[in-house]
Amino acid sequence: MSNTMLQVDSLSMRFGGLLAVDGVAFDVKEREIFAIIGPNGAGKTTVFNCISGFYRPSTGRIALQGQDLAGLGSHSVAQHGLVRTFQNVRLFKHMTALENLLVAQHRHLSTNLVSGLFKTRAYRESERKALDNALHWLDYMGLREFANREAGNLAYGHQRRLEIARCMVTQPRVLMLDEPAAGLNPQEKKDLQGLIEQLRQQYGVAVLLIEHDMSLVMGVSERILVMEHGRPIALGTPEAIRSDERVIKAYLGEE
Numbered sequence: 001m002s003n004t005m006l007q008v009d010s011l012s013m014r015f016g017g018l019l020a021v022d023g024v025a026f027d028v029k030e031r032e033i034f035a036i037i038g039p040n041g042a043g044k045t046t047v048f049n050c051i052s053g054f055y056r057p058s059t060g061r062i063a064l065q066g067q068d069l070a071g072l073g074s075h076s077v078a079q080h081g082l083v084r085t086f087q088n089v090r091l092f093k094h095m096t097a098l099e100n101l102l103v104a105q106h107r108h109l110s111t112n113l114v115s116g117l118f119k120t121r122a123y124r125e126s127e128r129k130a131l132d133n134a135l136h137w138l139d140y141m142g143l144r145e146f147a148n149r150e151a152g153n154l155a156y157g158h159q160r161r162l163e164i165a166r167c168m169v170t171q172p173r174v175l176m177l178d179e180p181a182a183g184l185n186p187q188e189k190k191d192l193q194g195l196i197e198q199l200r201q202q203y204g205v206a207v208l209l210i211e212h213d214m215s216l217v218m219g220v221s222e223r224i225l226v227m228e229h230g231r232p233i234a235l236g237t238p239e240a241i242r243s244d245e246r247v248i249k250a251y252l253g254e255e
């Protein structure tokens, strides 16, 4: 389909004797908000790790706008426009909030040693742009006042927002969020839902989300894939998923 952003086919991942992901297939459209849900150990994070280049899948195809990604490392995958956050926030805790956003851009753009050494005009210009971009995202996330504070000393909710900002400074096409609501208070969860919708609307990103918080998932997602024991068991709109017997039994019924 022409507006498919991310395509995942026949994805499997084996760890020794354990088939952690088994025949997962789905696609994410341009600007779509798509969630993967399922009980603990269902294989959601493993799917994320395969897509984002942290694992090389045992089998399957992963393509971003038709371009094959399977087997590329996480750095290359990010350079293709697919970036992620982690279940447990991973920031450079001893760098300031601002530095985290600058480093993300340096790691993303291929730095040229010669222009860096001689601080050419083009180099200075790109440094200035990176700084403007970082400051924009600090403002956008309501973190400007913490620009010079060490990331590890920020409140947890702020660290989560900074992690999303760190993804956004690279102007991704797909933003992958691994349990972004974990550890947030009810107000922060509400703000997160607004933020996800706003990022899609203003920056045109597709969002792929793993989340246990059902009200966030049901409120924000256009389509949901449900996994159980590594396998996909349902895929559909929130309404369809909510009333799917297998899903109720496998997952929602647990709560």
Ligand SMILES: Nc1ncnc2c1ncn2[C@@H]1O[C@H](COP(=O)(O)OP(=O)(O)OP(=O)(O)O)[C@@H](O)[C@H]1O
Residues within 6 Å of the ligand: 015, 018, 020, 038, 039, 040, 041, 042, 043, 044, 045, 046, 047
């Ligand atoms: N690196 C690994 N080596 C071996 N087994 C792994 C590895 N990573 C995950 N697993 C196993 O694969 C299965 C799927 O785990 P995964 O973390 O993908 O599930 P999940 O759906 O993300 O769970 P949760 O909701 O608890 O985060 C689990 O049985 C897990 O123990």
